[in-house]
Amino acid sequence: MSTEASSEQKAAEVPKPSRDLGRLLVLIPLVLSTLATAVTFGFLIYSKFIFKRPAIREPEERLKLESTEKKLKEEEKKVVFFSLDPITVNIASSPVAGGDLEARRLHYVNLGVAFETHGDRNKDLLESLKPYILDQIIVILGKKSYEQLATIQGRYVLQFQIQEAVNQIVFTKLGAPPRDPPVSHTFFNQFIVQ
Secondary structure (H helix, E strand, O other), X not given: OHHHHHHHHHHHHOHHHHHHHHHHHHHHHHHHHHHHHHHHHHHHHHHHHHOOOOOOOHHHHHHHHHHHHHHHHHHHHOEEEEEOOOEEEEEEEEEOOOOOOOOEEXXXXXXXXXXXXXXXXXXXXXXXXXXXXXXXXXXXXXXXXXXXXXXXXXXXXXXHHHHHHHHHHHHHHHOOOOOOOOEEEEEEEEEEEO
16 A cells, blocks of 8 residues: 555656646746836836936037038148059060061060148058059050150150049049049159160
8 A cells, every 4th residue: 555655646746846847937938028028118217217318519519510620621731642662564565667567676664653642541542442553553554655655745644644543443442432532643753664
């Protein structure tokens, strides 16, 4: 009989923990939803009644805007130069005088370029676009002949073409043209044609 009583007790004890677990599982969503409601309610009370935004004072805001604009204007007035290292580029070959129709003389240009820009921001922008600028200069020079580059007019045209190409690269990479072109002048600090 003692074995029957002990087996009945074991049978009675087994379902009891599963009932406690079931009650616990029912209480978890109830506790979580109550907690979420309390947090939401607390946030609403804080944001509507307790938190006060600082008042906007027009004179102070106008002074801040004026000082910011003044700094930007001073920065834009500051002239900064951005220089590229000298590069050597092959240009179009020319026929040899009195020679074969097939004989051509090879020419090259050794060129150093500096750009005048306004503000450090534009200088940093040109620095970040340096590979594109160098590539475009090489493309422009590769299409030139010795006769075009040997004249003063040819050099002025080349300066203008390089300046326009650099400004176009900046416009393309920014997605929208800035107020002013970043490069205002182009200078050659080295120019050798052979």
